[in-house]
Amino acid sequence: MTPIRVSIVGVLASVLLILVVLELVRGRKLKERYALLWLATGIVLLVLSAWRGALNTIAGWAGVTGYPPAVLFAVATLFVLLVLLHYSTVISKLTDENVELAQRVALLEERLGRDRAREPSPAD
Amino acid sequence: MRTLAVVPAYNEVDAIGRVLDEIRRADPELDVVVVDDASIDDTAAVAREHGAIVLGLPFNVGIGGAVQTGFRYALAEGYERAVRLDGDGQHDASELPKLFAPLLRGEADLVIGSRFVDGNGSYRPPLARRLGIRIFARLVSFLGGQRVTDTTSGFLALDRLGIELFAREYPHDYPEVEATLIALRSGLRLSQVQVHMRERETGASSITFVRSLYYIVKVMLALLVASLRRYPRLEGARR
Numbered sequence: 440m441t442p443i444r445v446s447i448v449g450v451l452a453s454v455l456l457i458l459v460v461l462e463l464v465r466g467r468k469l470k471e472r473y474a475l476l477w478l479a480t481g482i483v484l485l486v487l488s489a490w491r492g493a494l495n496t497i498a499g500w501a502g503v504t505g506y507p508p509a510v511l512f513a514v515a516t517l518f519v520l521l522v523l524l525h526y527s528t529v530i531s532k533l534t535d536e537n538v539e540l541a542q543r544v545a546l547l548e549e550r551l552g553r554d555r556a557r558e559p560s561p562a563d
Numbered sequence: 564m565r566t567l568a569v570v571p572a573y574n575e576v577d578a579i580g581r582v583l584d585e586i587r588r589a590d591p592e593l594d595v596v597v598v599d600d601a602s603i604d605d606t607a608a609v610a611r612e613h614g615a616i617v618l619g620l621p622f623n624v625g626i627g628g629a630v631q632t633g634f635r636y637a638l639a640e641g642y643e644r645a646v647r648l649d650g651d652g653q654h655d656a657s658e659l660p661k662l663f664a665p666l667l668r669g670e671a672d673l674v675i676g677s678r679f680v681d682g683n684g685s686y687r688p689p690l691a692r693r694l695g696i697r698i699f700a701r702l703v704s705f706l707g708g709q710r711v712t713d714t715t716s717g718f719l720a721l722d723r724l725g726i727e728l729f730a731r732e733y734p735h736d737y738p739e740v741e742a743t744l745i746a747l748r749s750g751l752r753l754s755q756v757q758v759h760m761r762e763r764e765t766g767a768s769s770i771t772f773v774r775s776l777y778y779i780v781k782v783m784l785a786l787l788v789a790s791l792r793r794y795p796r797l798e799g800a801r802r
Contacts (some may be wrong), residue, residue, distance in 0.1 A: 538624045538735055542632040545598070545618040546639060 441491050445508045449488025457481035476525055480518035487511055566663075567642040568595045569633030570615070571626055572650030576604040582652045583613035589656035596636055597650065600629040606650070626717075627738030631729060634721070638730040646720040653760050654718040661756045662720040671754035672725045672800075673746050675711070676718030680757040695779060699740045699786075706790045707747030712755055714740040724797055725751055732794075734785060737778050741785040748789065750800030 460477045463469035469477075487494050488511065498507035568586055572579050579597065586595055597610035601623040610617050618632055630647055637645040644666055648654045658676065665671040679700075688696065696715050703714045717739055721729065728749050734741045746753060 535735075538628045541620050541622060541624050542628065542635055545620050545632050546636055549616060549618050549636070 441494055441507045445511075446488050446491055449508070449511055450485060453481050453485035453488055457485065473525075473529075476518070476522050480515070480522065483518065484511065484515055487514060565642045566590075566593055566644040566646065567633070567637045567640070568593045568659075569630060569637065569645055569647045570595060570597045570610075570650045571600060571629040571633065571647070572597050572602065572606050572610065573600040573623065573626075573629070574602045574604050574606060575650040576602070576606050576609055578652045579606050579650050580609050580613050582648070582650055582656070583610060583615050585652075585656040586648065586659075587614065589659050593646075593659075594642070596633050598629045598632045600624060600626070625736040627733055627742075628735040630717075630738065631733040631735075634726055634730040634733065637726045642726065643723055644721065645726050647717060649717055653762075655759065655761060658718075658756075658758045659720075661758065662718070665754040665756070666720055666722050670752065672722045672751040672802075673753045674720040675713060675716055675743070675753065675755050676758035676760075677711075677713035677716055677755040678758065678760055679712040680755050695775075699782065702786055703740060703744050703747070706786060707744050709747055709753060711743055711747075711753070714743045716758075716760075718758055718760070724799055728797055737782055740782045741789055744786060744789050745794060747802075748794045750796045750802045752802045 457478060460469065460474050460481060464471060464474045487497070494507050494510055498504070498510045501510060501513075503509050568590075570579075570582065570586075575582075583595060583597070586593060595615045596618055597607070597615040598618045599607040599610065599620065601620050607617045607619055618636060620629060620632060624632075633647070634645060644663065646659060646662060648656065648659075654676065662674050662676055665674045679696075696713065699714045700711055704710045725746065728746060728751060729742065732745055732749075743753070
């Protein structure tokens with residue numbers, strides 16, 4: 440069985456994570472879109488820390504016989520991997536969009552230069 | 564028929580002037596656009612002095628992204644044909660007519676200037692590079708269903724269909740190998756002509772040892788993924 444202190448620390452840590460994420464969203468420092476995975480992480484860890492029976496059962500399924508809280512680490516690690524993978528896809532998309540923007544800027548500047556050369560601006 | 568020469572350049576101030584003069588001599592009818600990939604030297608100014616249109620990228624996007632900028636320009640300005648010719652002078656402008664011939668005969672949508680159509684030609688790269696080039700060629704031939712002899716060549720010409728494809732879809736770094744496969748899988752008719760390429764005279768090749776490892780792994784992954792992906796057949800593709 441999970442030691443009670445481990446459960447308490449687990450609950451406190453997950454509640455802290457949830458609160459920090461909510462505060463970041465509230466202060467518009469984190470978009471809801473990117474907060475969702477973090478919130479899911481916090482909630483899953485909170486449930487597994489508080490509901491000691493469930494942690495035990497899952498540990499049994501996973502064949503973790505000696506020390507059920509190891510499942511907490513495993514689940515936390517899994518979620519961090521998910522978040523990282525998600526960020527990699529976000530960065531890839533941003534890279535593509537960034538390059539396309541640069542390309543369009545290059546085309547627009549060239550066209551602007553051509554238009555300017557054709558008709559001198561009336562302001563000067 | 565309007566034709567555009569796309570010349571990607573990154574810090575090629577020593578070579579770009581001569582490259583542009585050669586293009587002009589080889590084909591005075593060509594419009595030439597230099598895509599300046601955020602050079603920190605005077606590449607753009609020299610290119611303008613030598614009569615080129617300059618597309619200035621606000622930051623460095625890599626050779627593929629730069630080349631694609633030129634293809635997008637060709638698409639937007641309604642050019643019928645485009646040719647890519649690198650700003651470091653390794654591609655010989657006097658071979659342009661050879662490259663255009665299959666397009667003019669209506670036989671191909673993409674013409675690649677290959678160093679290996681007739682065996683190895685005069686080009687003798689180091690063993691490791693020769694091996695790499697050959698392996699990529701075999702792979703692309705196998706995955707694309709047509710024998711390709713030189714997939715790493717950046718000397719190529721496109722008709723309108725090819726311009727449309729590459730304006731939309733062109734890998735941003737180390738693009739040549741994957742682009743060849745994309746072209747084949749999208750139904751472009753590909754033809755190859757023998758060209759020679761010059762050793763670079765100024766600047767340094769962008770391929771160092773660590774980069775060549777990255778190059779190989781990246782291109783392998785790209786080929787694998789490109790062969791799993793579905794490419795919509797182009798409107799008007801005849802292959």
